[in-house]
Structure formats: C-alpha cells, structure tokens
Amino acid sequence: xxxSRTQAKLWYWQRASAMVMAVCVLGHLAVMIYAVRGGLSAAxxxxxxxxxxxxxxxxxxxxxxxAVHVPIGLVAIxxxxxxxxxxxxxxxxxxxxxxxxxxxxxxxxxxxxx
Amino acid sequence: xTKNLKVKIWRGxxxxxxxxxxxxxxENQTVLDVVTYVQRNLDPLLAYRFACRxxxxxxxxxxxxxxxxxxxRTNVSKVEKDxxxxxxxxxxxxxxxxxxxxxxxxxxxxxxxxxxxxxKQNRQDEFARVDPKSKERIAANAGIECIGCGVCYASCDVxxxxxxxxxxxxxxxxWTLVNDVRDIQxxxxxxxxxxxxxxxxxxxxxxxxxxxxxxxxxxxxxAGLKMLVAMAALRGEI
Numbered sequence: 001x002x003x004s005r006t007q008a009k010l011w012y013w014q015r016a017s018a019m020v021m022a023v024c025v026l027g028h029l030a031v032m033i034y035a036v037r038g039g040l041s042a043a044x045x046x047x048x049x050x051x052x053x054x055x056x057x058x059x060x061x062x063x064x065x066x067a068v069h070v071p072i073g074l075v076a077i078x079x080x081x082x083x084x085x086x087x088x089x090x091x092x093x094x095x096x097x098x099x100x101x102x103x104x105x106x107x108x109x110x111x112x113x114x
Numbered sequence: 115x116t117k118n119l120k121v122k123i124w125r126g127x128x129x130x131x132x133x134x135x136x137x138x139x140x141e142n143q144t145v146l147d148v149v150t151y152v153q154r155n156l157d158p159l160l161a162y163r164f165a166c167r168x169x170x171x172x173x174x175x176x177x178x179x180x181x182x183x184x185x186x187r188t189n190v191s192k193v194e195k196d197x198x199x200x201x202x203x204x205x206x207x208x209x210x211x212x213x214x215x216x217x218x219x220x221x222x223x224x225x226x227x228x229x230x231x232x233x234k235q236n237r238q239d240e241f242a243r244v245d246p247k248s249k250e251r252i253a254a255n256a257g258i259e260c261i262g263c264g265v266c267y268a269s270c271d272v273x274x275x276x277x278x279x280x281x282x283x284x285x286x287x288x289w290t291l292v293n294d295v296r297d298i299q300x301x302x303x304x305x306x307x308x309x310x311x312x313x314x315x316x317x318x319x320x321x322x323x324x325x326x327x328x329x330x331x332x333x334x335x336x337a338g339l340k341m342l343v344a345m346a347a348l349r350g351e352i
Contacts, residue, residue: 004304004306004309004312004343004352005308005347007309007310007312008308008346008347008352009347011314015344080275
C-alpha cells in the first residue's frame with residue numbers, strides 16, 4: 001500500500017519519462033538511419049560516437065528515462081498479473097531500475113569514452 | 115429470422131453451469147424478454163433482476179454472448195449468433211444465484227470514492243448559480259447520466275486483475291463531483307481516488323467507455339482525475 005501522493009507522483013514520473021523516451025527514440029531512429037549510410041562496421045560507428053557529446057547526452061537521457069519508466073510499469077504488471085504485492089515488489093523494481101541505469105550508462109560510456 | 119432461439123442460461127452460483135432452453139423468436143424481442151419467457155414458461159426457479167424495463171434503473175445488466183449489456187434495451191437481433199444466445203451473470207461480482215450478482219462491493223466502491231455530494235449551503239440560502247457553459251458544468255454533464263448498472267465494472271480488465279480497484283463507475287461519479295463547484299470535500303475525494311485502488315490504476319483500455327449503455331466515457335473522466343491528482347500532488351495538497 002503506497003500513499004495517494006506517492007501514487008500520483010509515480011504516475012507523473014512515468015508520464016514525463018514516457019514523453020522523454022518518445023523524443024529520444026525519434027533521435028535514436030535518426031541516428032540509426034544516419035549511421036548505416038557509411039556501412040555498419042564497429043570501427044566506423046565508434047569513430048563517429050567517440051567523444052560525441054550529443055550522442056552521449058541523447059543516450060544518457062534515454063537510459064535515465066528508461067530507468068524511471070520501466071520499474072513503475074513492472075510494479076503494476078507484478079501486482080496485476082502475478083498478484084505479487086508489498087515491499088518485495090518495490091525493492092525488486094528498484095533493483096531493476098538500478099540494473100537498467102548501470103548497464104545503460106556503461107554502454108553509453110563504452111561507445112563514447114572508452 | 116429463426117423460429118426458435120437456443121438460449122444457454124447460467125444456473126447456480128459460482129459453481130454452476132449453463133442450461134439450454136428453446137425460446138420462440140419474436141419481432142423486437144429484447145434479451146430481457148427472453149429471460150422473462152424462460153422464467154415464466156420453462157423454469158420458474160430462474161433468478162434474475164429487473165425493474166423498469168426502459169433503461170433507467172440499471173438492474174438488468176447481464177453478460178450476453180460474452181459482453182456485459184443492459185438486457186432490457188438490447189434487441190435480440192443485435193446480439194444473437196445463428197439463433198443462439200448465452201446469458202450469464204455480470205463478471206467481477208459474486209454470484210448469488212443464476213443471473214443475480216451481489217452488487218454490494220460495486221456500490222460500496224462508489225461510496226468509498228466519496229461519491230456523496232456535500233455542500234455548504236442550507237435551505238435558507240439562495241440557490242447556487244452554476245453557469246451551464248462553464249468548463250466544470252460541461253465536464254460533469256458528460257458523466258451524470260450513470261444508472262449504476264455495473265456494465266462498465268464487469269467489462270473492466272483492471273477490476274479483474276486488481277479487485278480493490280474502485281472501477282469506472284465509482285471514478286466517473288467522483289469525476290462528476292470533482293467538477294461540482296458547490297461540493298466542499300474535494301481534497302478528501304482526490305486523496306481517495308489517487309490511492310492504490312484509484313484512478314492511476316486505470317490503463318485506459320476503454321472497455322468501460324465502449325460498453326456503457328448510456329454512452330458515458332469513464333475513461334475520459336478518469337484521465338481528468340489523473341491530471342487533477344497529479345497537479346494536487348505537485349502542489350502538496352494530497
């Protein structure tokens with residue numbers, strides 16, 4: 001049982017993160033279409049992404065938006081489809097959020113800075 | 115038009131089964147006419163509810179060929195498939211017997227969503243003046259024709275997944291009162307409808323709006339509640 005205020009906050013965080021994701025996904029599609037023009041070799045892609053602040057900003061934002069959006073939806077799925085309730089679900093969702101953030105940001109770091 | 119209808123009707127409680135009846139087909143026959151024919155001529159022990167027969171009281175809703183409908187205003191020609199009808203009690207509500215469900219939880223949720231009007235004026239005061247063209251009045255108008263039939267509640271998947279969910283009818287009622295400028299318990303109402311069982315559980319699937327026999331759109335009202343609740347949370351009011 002979460003408070004009314006928490007529920008309302010979760011709703012607008014999920015709504016706001018969805019809006020951010022929608023914009024980022026459009027950016028992602030544009031990057032993809034641009035990227036394939038010169039072929040799809042790893043060296044070619046890394047050559048373009050290395051040191052790109054724009055690339056880093058776009059994908060960092062996308063990863064963070066996913067880390068906010070996904071766990072809120074997962075809690076609803078766990079509650080409604082699996083019947084799981086309580087703090088274990090919240091903790092599990094929090095850990096999943098951390099996993100998305102860590103893996104996503106590591107990937108961004110990998111193609112931009114490493 | 116077939117001469118006879120093959121009608122399967124739910125008999126028993128939760129553990130029960132369908133019994134099949136042959137009912138003469140007639141012009142302009144409603145599903146409620148069919149059930150009444152069965153009860154009066156074929157099986158007097160059949161339990162079902164109805165009162166007004168003209169779409170006002172909201173007591174005759176049943177599941178007809180898989181969809182919740184008001185049976186008094188549902189013409190057989192609209193729903194029969196190859197002369198067959200399957201009539202069952204409403205979903206998401208405990209069955210008392212045959213087609214009669216226990217609707218207490220449905221109505222209790224209406225009360226829990228602060229579905230009661232509370233004003234500050236008394237009978238000595240002047241009438242409150244509400245502009246018919248105001249945004250609030252128009253929003254309330256869109257939802258006030260609810261007859262409490264339970265069709266939306268029985269059609270809502272979220273009610274099935276999350277039994278404590280207040281449901282479309284209760285939230286629609288809350289939405290009409292949120293838009294009643296005379297009501298004085300708005301913050302308490304927003305607190306209730308913002309909770310675990312409230313408006314934020316709605317996934318906007320829209321079955322309630324699609325099936326409502328009064329063409330009310332609870333989905334739209336619930337979306338309005340979500341916005342109000344979010345704004346109230348941002349302002350720290352709830």
